[in-house]
Amino acid sequence: MELHPLPGAAPAWQGEIAPHQLPACCEAVKNRGGRLVSLWGTDRRHLGGGFALHVALSDQPGLVCLSVPLDAANPAYPDISAIFPAANRMQRAAFDLLGIAPAGAADTRQWLRHGSWPQNAHPLRKEFDGGRVHSHDADVYPFVTVTGDGVHEIPVGPVHAGTIEPGHFRFSIIGERVLRLEERLGYKHKGIEKRFESLSLEDGAKLAGRVSGDSTVAYAWAYSMAVEGIAGVTVPPRAAHLRALLLELERLANHLGDLGYLGNDVALSFGFAQFWRLKEDALRASAAAFGHRYLMDLVVPGGVSRDIAPDGAAALLAMADALEPEVRTLKAIYDEHAGVQDRFLTTGRVTPELAARLGLTGLPGRASGQAWDLRAQYPVAPYDQLDVRMATHRGGDVAARVTVRFEEVFESLRLVRRLLDTLPGGELRLLISNVPAGALGIGLVEGWRGEVLVALHSGKDGAIERCHPHDPSWQNWPLLEHAIIGNIVPDFPLINKSFNLSYSGQDL
Template identity: 45%
Template sequence: MNLIPSLLPVFDELQQRFEGQLQRVDASQPDELHLHAPLELASALCSTLYRKSGGRLVSVFAEDGRAGGAGFYVYYLYAVDAAHGFVLVRVVVPAERPELISLTNAVHAVNWQEREIQDLFGLKLVGHPNPRRCVLHDDWPEVFPLRKDFDLQTQLPPFSGERHKFREVAGEGVFQVPVGPVHAGVIEPGHFLFSVAGEPVLYLQLRMFYVHKGTEKLFESLPITHGVRLAESISGDSAFAHATAFCHAIERAAGVAAPPRGRALRTLCLELERISNHVADIGAICTDVAFVTAQMHALRLKEQVLRWNEQLTGNRLLRGMACLGGVRFDFDSAQLDALAAFVDTLEQQFKDLVELIRSHSGTRDRLETTGVLAPAVARDLGIVGIAGRASGIDHDLRRDCPTDFYDQVQFTVPVFTEGDVQRRMVVRREELFQSLGIIRQVLAKMPGGAIATPVGDVPADRIALGYVEGWRGEIFHWVHTAPGNRLARCKIKDPSLQNWPALSEAILGNIIPDFPVVNKSFNLSYSGTDR
C-alpha cells in the first residue's frame, strides 16, 4: 500500500540512515509505515525517529512467535503527529536468548511498558534502571501468562512469596504515610506511599495492578465478534472509546470501513462519552476543595447526559452500541432534532456552572499552582490527553490522525503550559464546549444510508492498528489475527498506563491534603491500567 505523502520523508530518512537493514512490509492503512529491523537497531531507530522525524514512542509490546520458529517479537509503535501517521517497528528476540535492551534511560515513557514485557513474556531487560516486577506482583510464581504455552485455565497455587517492598526514604523528620491499596468508596485498589518531612511531600511511590484481569490473554480465547464486548469492559467510563478502537483495528485487518452514517454516529457517541466524564470530573474537583454546590450542579448535568445516552442507545454508558463495521442502532430524525435541542440547553446550563465556579475565589486559590506538572517532565514521561494538554503537549488524535467523522468537523484543541490542577480543569471545560460544537456539526452534516458494513470472517495473519482519542487521552488496540476468525494477539494501550507516573511528579512539594484534588485532576483508570 502506498504511504501518505507526509510519511515519505520519514521513510526516506530511515532508509538513508539504515541502508539495507530495514524491511518494509505491507500495512493495513496508508498512514502506517511497518518495518522489520534487526534487534540491535532498536535504540538507533528510536533516536532517529525522535530527533529527525519528531516521533514519539507511544507503545512497546511483545508477541510470542516461537511456534513459527522465530522467537519473540517486540514492537515499537511511534506516532509522528506532524506527518499524521505512525511507524511500527518489529524486532525479533531469539528464544534461546530472551533478552531485550531497555530504552527507558533514553525514553522514560516506556518504563512500565518494558517491565510489562518482562513480567508477561519473560524477556529479561538489560540496562533498565528499575527492572522490578510491575504487572505481576512480587509474590506471583514464576509464570509468563502471555506466552502461548501458558494455558488460560491454569490454576495457580496460593501465593506465598515475598510481598512488594517499597523503597525506604530516610532522613531526619522524614516519615511515610501509606494510602490504600483499599480505598473508601467503590474505586479499585492502588497503593500510594507518601514520604513527607513535615507537611510537604518529598516522594510518592505507586503500586498498581492489584486487579490484573488478563484481558489481553482473554482476547486470544474468544471469536473476534465477541471481542467488542470484552473491549467495553476494559475501563467502564471509556466503554465506547475502547470498543471503537477495537472495531477500528478489526475493520482494518478485514479491509472494510464503516459507512459514513455509522462513522458519524460513532463520533456523536464518543463526544457524549467525553462530555459526561468531563462535567463529572469538574464537579469532583470542586468537591475535593469543599465546593459541594458546584458538584451538585455538575452531577445534575452528568445525569442529563447519561439519560440521553440511554434514550439513544439503551445504555447509560453506551455499552452495546459499538459493533464491527459501524454501530448497532440508528437515531431517527426526531431523536437527532431532540439531541440538537438538548445540546443548546446543556451548553447554557454548563455556562452557568462555569460562572458559578469562576465566582468562587476560594476554589481558584486552591487549584492554581497546585499539583504542577512541568511541560519538560510531561514530555519526558510521554503524558497524553487532558494532563498532557494542560502541560503544553499539543497532541489530539481527533485532529492529528482523524478517524470516523472527525475529518468533517472543525474544533480547537485547548493547550496550556502551567500544568496545575486549575489548567487540567480548564482543559476539560474548553473541551466540553468544543464537544458541543462537534456534535452540532455532525448533526448538520449527518449522512444517510447504512449504519454498519458486514465484516465477515477476518483473514488470518493480518496486523492492524486501531486508535481513538478517548476522553482521558489516546487509546490504542493492536491486533494480529489467527485462523478461525480469532486473534493471535491483542495489545491494549489505555492512556492511564502512560499517565500514572505523572502523579508522582505533580504531588512533589504539595501537602498530603491536596492529594485528593491532584489525583482527581488526572482521574486515571485503575481498570484500564491493570487490564
C-alpha cells in the same frame, strides 16, 4: 529500515528491525519530537519463530510500529526506558506477562504480577494455561524508601477511602509536605489480554469495551478500527458519524463528572451537585438515543450495532441546548470563586518541559503544553470534516486541567450538534468476513483521557492471536508521582482527580 503502511483508518506504518537497531531508531524519533505510544510483545514460537517486541511510536506522518524479532531461548532486547522514560513500566509488564526482558534496564521490579502466578511463568506465553489457578506466591515489592530526619511514610490502598478503583500509593512526607510518591498498580489485573485470545474477532469488541468501562466507546472503536484494517473494510459514513457522536457523548459525560468532583475536592459541594445533575441529564439523553447510559456495545467491527432512536436526535439536541448555558454559568462561578481558585492554581504542577521529557499525553498533556489530539492531527472520518479545536494550556496545574475540561465540554457540545446536523443516511454495518491470518491491525482513537491504542494480531479462521489494548494512563501515572512533589498531602485527592487516570485500563 523499510516501512510499509498498515491498512485501515489509522495512519500507521510497520517495519521490522533487529534488536540492536532499536535504541538508535527510538533516539531518532525522539529527536524529531516523537513519543512512545505503546509497547507490547508477542509469542511466535508456535508459528516457527521466537518472540517479538513491538514498539509503537508517534512520528511525523503518524504511528510507526517497530517489530523486533527476539530469540526463543533468550528473548532480550535493549532497554529503551533511558530514551523514553514511559517505557519503564511497559517493559516490566511485558516481562511479567511474556518473559521478554529489557537488557540493561535499571528497574527490573515486577509490575503487573503480584503473587497470583509464579515469577518464572508468563501468562501470555502460548503454553500457559489461562484457566489454571496458581497458589499465591509471596508478594514482596521493594519500594524506594526515603530516609532522613522527620521523614515518614503514609501507605494508602489498595482499598481507598472513596468510590475509586484500587491501587497503592506510598507517600514519603515531612510534615505535610510530600517528598516522594511511589505508586504500585496491578491490583485489578484480571487477565484481559489472555482472555482476548479465547474470543473471536467479533466477540472481542465486547471485551474491548470493558477494558476501562468509562472509555467503552473509545476502546470499542479502536478495536473495531484494528479489525476493519485487517479485513480491508471501510465503515459506512453513517456508522462513522454515529461513532464520533458516541465518542463525544462519552467525553462530555466524563468531563462533567470530573468537573463536579473537582469542585467537591476543594469543598465546593455545590459544584458536585450541579455537575452531577447535568451529567445525569447527558446520560439520560444518551440512553434515550442509543439505549445505554454509557453507550456500551454500540461500536462493533464493521460499523455500529444500532441506529439512533427516531426521537434520539431531538433528545440529544435538547440536552445540548439546556446544558451549554448552565455549564457557562458554572464556569463563571468556578472562575470567580476565590476559595476554588486558591486550591486549583499552582497545585500539582507539571511544567511543559517535564511533560515533554517524560511523555505526558492526553488531557493532562494538553494542560502542560503537549499539543496532541488525534482528532485534530490525524483525523479519521468523520473528524476530517469537523476541524476539531484542540484545547491547550501551559499552566500544567489543576487549574489548567480544569480549563482544558471546560473547553473540551464546549467543543464536544459543538461537535454533537454538528454531527446530528450532518448525519448521512445509509448502512450501519458491513459484514466482516475472510479476515487474513497473521496480520497486524492498529486502532487509534482520542478518548476523553487521551489516545487509546488497540494492536491486534489476527489468527486463523477469525480468531484473535494477540490483542493489546493500551491506555494513555500508562504514560500519565508516572507523571502524577512528579505532580505531587512539594504539595501537601491533602491536595493529593485533588491532583489525582485532576488527572483521573485509569486503573483497570493499565492493570489489564
